[in-house]
Amino acid sequence: MEIEPKKDLSTDLAQQRTAMASDRTSMAENRTSMAEDRSSLATARSHLANERTHLAYMRTGISLVSLGITMNRFSWFMMDNKSISRFGGIGFLNDAKNIGLGMVILGSAMLIWSLFRYNSATTAINNFQYQPAHRSVLIFTLVLILLGVGSTIWLIV
Template identity: 35%
Template sequence: MTDKDIRALKEQQQKLHHVSEHLANERTILAWIRTSIAVMTFGVAINRFSLFLIEFGQAVPGSGRRMNVHAEQLGIGLVVLGVLLMIGATFHYLHVANTIDNETYRPSRAGIIVTALAVLALGGTSLVWLL
């Protein structure tokens, strides 16, 4: 094997690695999209469940609209969180794609931590609401 062959193999390996990084980035945004859809769907379900609470409040004397307010707010909050996740994922995908192309990629943990805390806060709120 000549030096020319070795250089050609290294170049091919480098190109494949570059493609692999972009494919991993695409898998990541697809996971964020699925998560965003799930969060929005959960928010819509909770919001629709609040309609049941309205009917229940009218059927049972003494339980008014007050119990429904929190369910509506929680549902709307989850839908907003899902939309924000989608927007953030799109910007993150574009940023990562550019840094991969420029070979300057550095992982950012702040966005993941903020997202996890937001989901934890809304999930904890829904858990408290259900208890």
């Protein structure tokens, strides 16, 4: 009968610790890889949200410009039409013509602002320094509210 040599318990434990350390290193590398993937996906989502916001501003600006041109041209047409002129609506049509021009200017300003805002947000996202534009949104909203209130008062009076 052969006698089996006694295994050294400390050698087995050392080998197990080495294997566990190797597994932990592998898991840490996997976590790092997943974190990089999550970061790149988060950056992509931020850029896509920025593009959606830019497109919404562009839609609104184009709508304002289109409606303003329509109002302006229609007012000119109505003022040139002699059958409408005899009823005394020239003052109102002249005001509508000016409102149409104002809408074109406002829509153009919105298009310019959206391009500036898109570029600055893109740069900030790429540099990981994005800060919301609270002040510009507040100012733009207040200007639109004042225009709305002024238009309402003008329509009532």
